[in-house]
Amino acid sequence: MNGKYMFSLLAIFVLFLLPYVGVTAFGLKTLFGIFIPLIALTIFIIGFVRRIKGWSESPVPFRIPTTCGQQKSLTWIESSPIDNPTTKAGVVVRMILEVMLFRSLFRNLKFKRESNGILSYSWELWLWLGALAFHWAFLVTIVRHLRFFAEPIPYFVRALEFFDSFFRVEFFTDAFQVGLPGIYMSGIVLLAAAIYLLARRILLAQVRYVSLAADYFPLFLIIGIAVSGIMMRYASKVDIVGIKAFTMGLVTLNPTIPEGVGATFYVHLFFVSVLLIYFPFSKLMHMGGIFMSPTRNLTTDTRAKHYSNPWNYPVKTHTYEEYEDDYREKMIDAGLPVDKELAEVKE
Amino acid sequence: MSDLPKPDEFLTGIDHKMPQTDWMNTPTEIRKGMYCYASNYKSVEILGLPNARPWNPLEDDWKLPENWQQIIHEGFKERLDKFRSFKVFMDICVRCGACADKCHFFIGTGDPKNMPVLRAELLRSIYRNDFTTVGKILGKIGGGRKMTLDVLKEWWYYLFQCTECRRCSVFCPYGIDTAEVTIMGRELLNLIGLNIDWIATPIANCYQTGNHLGIQPHAFKDMLEFFVEDIEEITGINVDPSFNRKGADILFITPSGDVFADPGTYTCMGYMMLFHYLREKYGFDITWSTYASEGGNFGFFTSHETMKRLNSKMYAEAKRLGVKWILGGECGHMWRVINQYMDTMNGPADFLEEPVSPITGTKFENAKSTKMVHIAEFLADLIHHDKLELDPSRNDNFKVSFHDSCNPARGMGMFEEPRYVIKNVCNHFYEMPANTIREQTFCCGSGAGLNAGENMELRLAGGLPRANAVKYVHEKFGVNMLACVCAIDRAALPTSLEYWVPEVDTTGMTELVANALIMPGETKRETDLRGEPLPGMEEDDA
Ligand code: HEM
Ligand code: SF4
Ligand code: SF4
Numbered sequence: 001m002n003g004k005y006m007f008s009l010l011a012i013f014v015l016f017l018l019p020y021v022g023v024t025a026f027g028l029k030t031l032f033g034i035f036i037p038l039i040a041l042t043i044f045i046i047g048f049v050r051r052i053k054g055w056s057e058s059p060v061p062f063r064i065p066t067t068c069g070q071q072k073s074l075t076w077i078e079s080s081p082i083d084n085p086t087t088k089a090g091v092v093v094r095m096i097l098e099v100m101l102f103r104s105l106f107r108n109l110k111f112k113r114e115s116n117g118i119l120s121y122s123w124e125l126w127l128w129l130g131a132l133a134f135h136w137a138f139l140v141t142i143v144r145h146l147r148f149f150a151e152p153i154p155y156f157v158r159a160l161e162f163f164d165s166f167f168r169v170e171f172f173t174d175a176f177q178v179g180l181p182g183i184y185m186s187g188i189v190l191l192a193a194a195i196y197l198l199a200r201r202i203l204l205a206q207v208r209y210v211s212l213a214a215d216y217f218p219l220f221l222i223i224g225i226a227v228s229g230i231m232m233r234y235a236s237k238v239d240i241v242g243i244k245a246f247t248m249g250l251v252t253l254n255p256t257i258p259e260g261v262g263a264t265f266y267v268h269l270f271f272v273s274v275l276l277i278y279f280p281f282s283k284l285m286h287m288g289g290i291f292m293s294p295t296r297n298l299t300t301d302t303r304a305k306h307y308s309n310p311w312n313y314p315v316k317t318h319t320y321e322e323y324e325d326d327y328r329e330k331m332i333d334a335g336l337p338v339d340k341e342l343a344e345v346k347e
Numbered sequence: 348m349s350d351l352p353k354p355d356e357f358l359t360g361i362d363h364k365m366p367q368t369d370w371m372n373t374p375t376e377i378r379k380g381m382y383c384y385a386s387n388y389k390s391v392e393i394l395g396l397p398n399a400r401p402w403n404p405l406e407d408d409w410k411l412p413e414n415w416q417q418i419i420h421e422g423f424k425e426r427l428d429k430f431r432s433f434k435v436f437m438d439i440c441v442r443c444g445a446c447a448d449k450c451h452f453f454i455g456t457g458d459p460k461n462m463p464v465l466r467a468e469l470l471r472s473i474y475r476n477d478f479t480t481v482g483k484i485l486g487k488i489g490g491g492r493k494m495t496l497d498v499l500k501e502w503w504y505y506l507f508q509c510t511e512c513r514r515c516s517v518f519c520p521y522g523i524d525t526a527e528v529t530i531m532g533r534e535l536l537n538l539i540g541l542n543i544d545w546i547a548t549p550i551a552n553c554y555q556t557g558n559h560l561g562i563q564p565h566a567f568k569d570m571l572e573f574f575v576e577d578i579e580e581i582t583g584i585n586v587d588p589s590f591n592r593k594g595a596d597i598l599f600i601t602p603s604g605d606v607f608a609d610p611g612t613y614t615c616m617g618y619m620m621l622f623h624y625l626r627e628k629y630g631f632d633i634t635w636s637t638y639a640s641e642g643g644n645f646g647f648f649t650s651h652e653t654m655k656r657l658n659s660k661m662y663a664e665a666k667r668l669g670v671k672w673i674l675g676g677e678c679g680h681m682w683r684v685i686n687q688y689m690d691t692m693n694g695p696a697d698f699l700e701e702p703v704s705p706i707t708g709t710k711f712e713n714a715k716s717t718k719m720v721h722i723a724e725f726l727a728d729l730i731h732h733d734k735l736e737l738d739p740s741r742n743d744n745f746k747v748s749f750h751d752s753c754n755p756a757r758g759m760g761m762f763e764e765p766r767y768v769i770k771n772v773c774n775h776f777y778e779m780p781a782n783t784i785r786e787q788t789f790c791c792g793s794g795a796g797l798n799a800g801e802n803m804e805l806r807l808a809g810g811l812p813r814a815n816a817v818k819y820v821h822e823k824f825g826v827n828m829l830a831c832v833c834a835i836d837r838a839a840l841p842t843s844l845e846y847w848v849p850e851v852d853t854t855g856m857t858e859l860v861a862n863a864l865i866m867p868g869e870t871k872r873e874t875d876l877r878g879e880p881l882p883g884m885e886e887d888d889a
Pocket of ligand 3: 449450451452461462463466508509510511512513515516525526529
């Protein structure tokens, strides 16, 4: 048993009980339906902005990009404009590939010691695949949720929904769909990928060893969000029209508590609120940080252009004059040129 | 090396199993063979760095200043405010583990605290506790801990088990560079006088005499003149290097290690032969300096400030001598400093000219501002313009592979230039497996100041992944010579290879060039620069 994930699991359980008991036993619908979500959103926005601001306040004194390709030097040597970008455009492409496709993670290797004593490194794509599925599914899910916050439902949201559920026809057998409303791939993929990432964290000894409670917590939370969401859709069938009226009320700042919406909804909403509050104070800020990483977002033309360091300051050096004073006689004896002859300094 | 196990036992003895106890609760034992001796207080004094005193890492009392915790805390804060890299890297690691098995020290020791992510967590845990509200509230379960003497010792032990090679940063999805974290950690340690002697003394020497080895000006000249004799013996030609000469076109700066120890010395002879050749043929005008007689910069392994103090000599000397630009020799971390720091720290060097090769007329646009060109770039350009008369068959006894040194690889991206040069002076060239070269290259295992004698077990462990890839090409293609463009490599690889793959030797790029270079008026060469018979000359020996 590992105390760290037990701690996180327990935390999630408590976080589940709060809205469940709160709403079913005490009828705290306004609290869980209106106040907490609004407070959470506020904390998220302020917290996120403050973190980004905090990072930007620290300067980038030196340009330290990690060069992952051939430098631009002699004209006849082909350089890597993306992995060793000398131009802003190159950096932009490099960053897009990092953010959208997790390019560095794509390089991942797994090291193994073969029986003959040779160390081998094989390409290991599962983490990349799982991470990519997880994040894209998350994004699609968020965009799909815009249907609750805009009237009429924007075209791109409808298009996305169409493709998201359309793929289902291709991937799932007929038997699977019987009696179900259109399945959204994204929800299922999100859940599956989150479970994979969690399993990996628990099962791989190395990853387990470096993990903190703070690494299990967001995964459990997101799994909680996905499960409660999927349950509403396929099991406890909530009143979509009622929810939409409620969410539109929230965004128009004229909230009303819907009738006939079960506890699952409050649990779902509360989990999302917790995620929003947790986000700015946690490693989830990698979402902002990845854009500010100096090993990735800088050009590599450090020898071609002068860049300055805002806090550069003069330092104590051992000057040539001091050096010559130290060794003048020896230098003259050895026939090395000197700036001042012995006679000049003897006075 | 007598108390080390045999290579086979060493290899099978590496255990990558994770301990039962959580890393925060696993005490650090400073083990012989894995750590470097404490800095000599005299060296620390010369540099005017804090807390100079004799101390011993194995003793309980490290003779720290009374308020060391406060110094570390304030130093930490200062660096968070000065370096965005540090702040962002403290905040955004998701502990995905992608970097874990990318570090040569983890592969070679199996010690979990050598996983880059945990090395960084050593500092991050303090960061959480000291600088984040949530970390303070949650305490241990939030991954925070208080700065104690044990934590400090753990920092010292593991921050000097990182060669700042940046391999981890290639694989991290956010580019988190544990080398950067190590750099900051070592700066903090230096604030309370915790350095190692293999770094502190070379820096003190470099500061005082101009080079790591403390070679005084007359002795430096003597040593090079010694090579002049060797070269004359082999080629019949008297190369005539000049020193501290005002008005030369170009200043040459290379690591002093090459002046001092084999096999770097052969590379040094190579430079001298090359410059002589170019002078005879094209009137090339270059000078050495005894004041700036060190390209390497161990200040980089101490603090940004110390790096700047040592680096300043390059531009100062170029200015004093009135040269047009600077040519830099083969060295790893020297080139990271030049490529990513020098211009910003000590530039702009507007008293120099934009570098142009006086022989080919090539403008080195990529070095327009720094005004410093790498010898591999310079050589590749010469060869490309057919300016060197070469006989690659003189290197036919060598089956060569190329080791990308960490810094020119991941802090510069110089992959093709040295390969182009080597392939033009050698007939037999073989690459190591793709995921062990170029940006994924493995460290020699002794960089960033860890090339001492007392930490031999650590060095061999760290050198294992590189040596293992060499062994692979040795067995597959018969590779017997590993070329590199780094003076630390030339000091470190022979030791590591002698242990892991004794059949393979180490050489610099320019040594191979000089072997192949047909000097005008030379006598028929019978041996290479090492005095070994050239191919086909073996019988003449008898
Ligand atoms: C620009 C946007 C983002 C990018 C580029 C990004 C990228 C990444 C990458 C590369 C990883 C490492 C691979 C992995 O462990 O899965 C990761 C991990 C993670 N991300 Fe994101 N991310 C982004 C936004 C988000 C958001 C909005 C969330 C959700 C709240 C999130 C949640 C997570 C979690 C929980 C992990 C850890 C997974 C684990 O424990 O293995 N990310 N992210
Ligand atoms: S690869 Fe990067 S994010 Fe992942 S554990 Fe290592 S440092 Fe952290
Ligand atoms: S910089 Fe190199 S030595 Fe240091 S942690 Fe990263 S991989 Fe290991």
